[in-house]
Amino acid sequence: MNDIIEPLLRLLTRNPNLALLAAALLTSTSVVCVAWALALHLQRRSSRARVLVWRIALVTLLVVAGWRLMPEAPPSPAIMEWQVTLPAASLEAPPILTETAALILPAKTWWQRGLGWLEHSGVALWLGIGAGLFLWRTVSAYAGLIWLRKHSQPAPAAIDRMLRGMNAPASACCLMAERLHSPMLTGWRRPVVWLPSESVNWDDRRLEAVLRHELAHLQRADVLWHWLSQLIVCLWWWQPLVWLARRGLRVETEHAADDAAVLAGGDAHDYARTLVEIAAGIPNRLRNVAGVTMFGGEPVQQRVRELMKMNKWRGRIGVGALSMISLVAVILTVLAATKVEFKPRKPVYQSVAKLVAGGGMTEQPLTWQEQREDFYGTIIETIESAEMKRRALGRVRALNPDLQDRDVEILVSQSKGSTIFNVQTRCEDGKYAKVFLDALLDEFIAFRQSVREQAQGNVLKPFLQETETQRKVMEEKAAALTAFQKVNNVVTLTNANNKAAARLSELMEQREAQRTVAVEMKLALDSISAALAAKKQEPRLVGDFIPADTESSYLKTKNELFVLDNERKFMLQTRKPDHAEVLALDEKIAKTKFLLQSLGDHITKDLQQRYEDAPRRIAALDEQCAALEQEGLRLGGNLAEYERLKSEAQVAKEAFQKLFERTEKLPPFQITGQTDYMAIQERASTATEVLQSGLLPVWRLWTSETKQAVSSSASQAASKKNELGKVPR
Numbered sequence: 001m002n003d004i005i006e007p008l009l010r011l012l013t014r015n016p017n018l019a020l021l022a023a024a025l026l027t028s029t030s031v032v033c034v035a036w037a038l039a040l041h042l043q044r045r046s047s048r049a050r051v052l053v054w055r056i057a058l059v060t061l062l063v064v065a066g067w068r069l070m071p072e073a074p075p076s077p078a079i080m081e082w083q084v085t086l087p088a089a090s091l092e093a094p095p096i097l098t099e100t101a102a103l104i105l106p107a108k109t110w111w112q113r114g115l116g117w118l119e120h121s122g123v124a125l126w127l128g129i130g131a132g133l134f135l136w137r138t139v140s141a142y143a144g145l146i147w148l149r150k151h152s153q154p155a156p157a158a159i160d161r162m163l164r165g166m167n168a169p170a171s172a173c174c175l176m177a178e179r180l181h182s183p184m185l186t187g188w189r190r191p192v193v194w195l196p197s198e199s200v201n202w203d204d205r206r207l208e209a210v211l212r213h214e215l216a217h218l219q220r221a222d223v224l225w226h227w228l229s230q231l232i233v234c235l236w237w238w239q240p241l242v243w244l245a246r247r248g249l250r251v252e253t254e255h256a257a258d259d260a261a262v263l264a265g266g267d268a269h270d271y272a273r274t275l276v277e278i279a280a281g282i283p284n285r286l287r288n289v290a291g292v293t294m295f296g297g298e299p300v301q302q303r304v305r306e307l308m309k310m311n312k313w314r315g316r317i318g319v320g321a322l323s324m325i326s327l328v329a330v331i332l333t334v335l336a337a338t339k340v341e342f343k344p345r346k347p348v349y350q351s352v353a354k355l356v357a358g359g360g361m362t363e364q365p366l367t368w369q370e371q372r373e374d375f376y377g378t379i380i381e382t383i384e385s386a387e388m389k390r391r392a393l394g395r396v397r398a399l400n401p402d403l404q405d406r407d408v409e410i411l412v413s414q415s416k417g418s419t420i421f422n423v424q425t426r427c428e429d430g431k432y433a434k435v436f437l438d439a440l441l442d443e444f445i446a447f448r449q450s451v452r453e454q455a456q457g458n459v460l461k462p463f464l465q466e467t468e469t470q471r472k473v474m475e476e477k478a479a480a481l482t483a484f485q486k487v488n489n490v491v492t493l494t495n496a497n498n499k500a501a502a503r504l505s506e507l508m509e510q511r512e513a514q515r516t517v518a519v520e521m522k523l524a525l526d527s528i529s530a531a532l533a534a535k536k537q538e539p540r541l542v543g544d545f546i547p548a549d550t551e552s553s554y555l556k557t558k559n560e561l562f563v564l565d566n567e568r569k570f571m572l573q574t575r576k577p578d579h580a581e582v583l584a585l586d587e588k589i590a591k592t593k594f595l596l597q598s599l600g601d602h603i604t605k606d607l608q609q610r611y612e613d614a615p616r617r618i619a620a621l622d623e624q625c626a627a628l629e630q631e632g633l634r635l636g637g638n639l640a641e642y643e644r645l646k647s648e649a650q651v652a653k654e655a656f657q658k659l660f661e662r663t664e665k666l667p668p669f670q671i672t673g674q675t676d677y678m679a680i681q682e683r684a685s686t687a688t689e690v691l692q693s694g695l696l697p698v699w700r701l702w703t704s705e706t707k708q709a710v711s712s713s714a715s716q717a718a719s720k721k722n723e724l725g726k727v728p729r
Helices: 002-014 016-041 047-069 110-150 157-165 197-201 204-219 222-235 240-264 268-279 300-308 319-337 375-383 386-399 430-455 460-487 490-526 528-537 548-571 580-665 704-725
Strands: 078-085 152-154 173-177 184-186 192-196 338-345 349-358 409-414 420-427 677-682 698-701
Touching: 002 016, 002 338, 016 047, 016 110, 016 240, 016 319, 016 338, 047 110, 047 222, 047 240, 047 319, 110 152, 110 173, 110 222, 157 173, 157 204, 173 197, 184 204, 184 222, 192 197, 192 204, 197 204, 204 222, 204 240, 204 268, 222 240, 240 268, 240 300, 268 300, 319 338, 349 375, 349 430, 375 409, 375 420, 375 430, 386 430, 420 430, 430 677, 460 580, 490 580, 548 580
Parallel strands: 078 338, 173 192
Antiparallel strands: 078 698, 152 173, 184 192, 349 420, 349 677, 409 420
């Protein structure tokens, strides 16, 4: 399979116009397949939902074609890229042609000539045939429409009244034409319902069914979608799946119009019977017309079966179906926004060398055992390390100053069941890969030699120095902890810190209570009556700012005033204002008002004094809180310092104990003896190209750097092609 796909990908990479056609084929096929899958999943839903799916799919196809064929189209937001490895030229210098050399090219086969012609004229052929096909369909449809207008007459007044009774637009009209097989709707701004000439003999039931069907087409703008689908299939004339998508839209459009006609009025069985009666004698396929016909898209038997089904979703989409359609719309948008490209992959060359390891370790080495657990893994990590790469790069620059630096990948693997290590270097320059690998091997052997020389010395000295250093650290930490404990009693610090925290919490609660009381006093000063009324409804709290006796007198006086006012109103119903009893009552009311005003002034004055004292009490509490906070910070800092010193002393003690235990396990007067060795078995081989598979595409977002890289690579490829095409005479 790869032998077929990879040559095809190389062909598309070399021919951008063929790649454009292939990308259009892949995108359009994906769009139609996704829409077809959703339409199949919504088979038990309403035809209205399936119509929406096919409309979204066709609009997506139109966007894809327009985006891909525009000469200066904006860049796609996303790119699906196939990177293909093209046959690279030889690493050796190409032979120089002499003056007598002749360039003899092999004759092209018929399929090569055909592909070349398709590469040169494929896009023009696509657009030319599409434009011609759309022009032919448009001209033939409007020619037929002109012929129908010449051989038509207005419908009878009864049919026109029936049409108006169905809330048809004022601009709509109904015409009857000869040789018209099926009812039809044309126009959008000035719609026309076409009926066969024999429709004058139809009964009202049949006429109502036909008119409801055609008005459903008008309400759903099916004429516009008819011409838009014509444009899309003419544009994608070479893609059979697009024709199937248009057929699916036409079929579901008729089903949706049937559902709308049934829901507008009438029984499904009567409507189905009417379809069968009208369809008798109508051919299955009708000529191209300028509107939407009632028959000719699908056998009437299928439409009758759909009408006879019990479908609770008839005429509506539903939230679930709408959610799925929205999800598929997002998927189709991603497909339309993704541009498929075929690009040449830069060739990668690799050089291979071999190292062999041998020997072993002494039975009781002085170095730590965990450092030597995996000797071979250490070799692999050392060769692949950044330090080895840096050293090799320095050697290459020193020995080969004419070579340009390249990004090199180092791969090391161990042959199974042996001590042979395969070292590979990969980069875009074959010569550089070989030179770099030789430098890497030399640097690694030199590094191993330096390690061996260092290991031959006394390994106990640094170890004992580290132990002594750790002992001094432990003693310093312990001395610091002891000195702190002499100055500070930890138990006293802890108790004092807890007491300060409790006292601070108590003072902060008192401060918040004073602030709340001050706010309530401010509100009470604004309205004494409202404050007293609210306090009368709520239970009294300890420390309320209005005295209970004054509050009780105020409310009692206010109630007496209310009673006196009502008594005066009642007395005025039977007596005059200058009556003695009324005047006596007025005097009593005046005294009560004066008393109420005096009580209010007394309460206001008391509240004002308390409100003015509140800031001083709050400020005093703030000072006490600040002092306690400072004391808490000091005590907490001392406790934190004690915990830090204690932790550091414990850590230093444990570290020294571990080193001391290791020191006791070391055999005295033993010197490390390393018997392992590394040798170069094979030097770097001649670089060869790495075969990379490009069968899986890479999806990525578009960036400005991507476009610049593409344009630069295309210009370089064109310049190389021109240079190869020049042959000296």
